[in-house]
Amino acid sequence: MNQAVRLEKGADSPRSKELPGRPARVALALVPPLSLGVLGFxxxxxxxxxxxxxGDRLTAxxxxxxxxxxxxQIALTPEETHGFAYLLDVLLLAVTTLGxxxxxxxxxxSGR
Structure with a gap:
């Protein structure tokens, strides 16, 4: 049977508040370029x-x-785009991949 777990005031959260290590962050940084920005979030x-x-929630x-x-933008713009629509495509692609x-x-x- 499932029993409710009561957390006491001042108890530590079971979730880790630390960032992943450097190798995990490098692997995470490869996700946006490898997916061409689709998984940039x-x-x-x-x-x-x-x-x-x-700040992390706002960035996400x-x-x-x-x-x-x-x-x-991909769905709504025609195949041959020029001008502002093209610039917007390039900007959004750069933000979702490189950014x-x-x-x-x-x-x-945080806190260090």
Whole structure:
């Protein structure tokens, strides 16, 4: 049977608040370039779920919004695009691939 677990006030959370180590962060940084930006939100989402700070959640929200915006941009623009629509495609692609990878490699440990 399942029994409810009561947490006492001041008890430590069972979830780790630390960032993954350097090899794991490098592996996470490879996800956006290898998926061509489609999974650009994954590293920031891992950090947000792992640490749960406001900045991590905001970053995850921003990269998720950029990924969704890029998917809509792909679906709604014609194949031969010029001008502002092309610039927006390039910008969203750069943010979801290079920006997400750079963020994953440069994120700092909180409180240190």
């Amino acid at each position: 994954v590293p920031s989402l891992v950090f947000a779920l792992r640490r749960g700070t406001r 929200l921003l990269f998720t919004a950029a990924s969704v915006g890029w998917c809509f 997400a990878a750079a963020h994953c490699l440069t994120v700092k440990r």
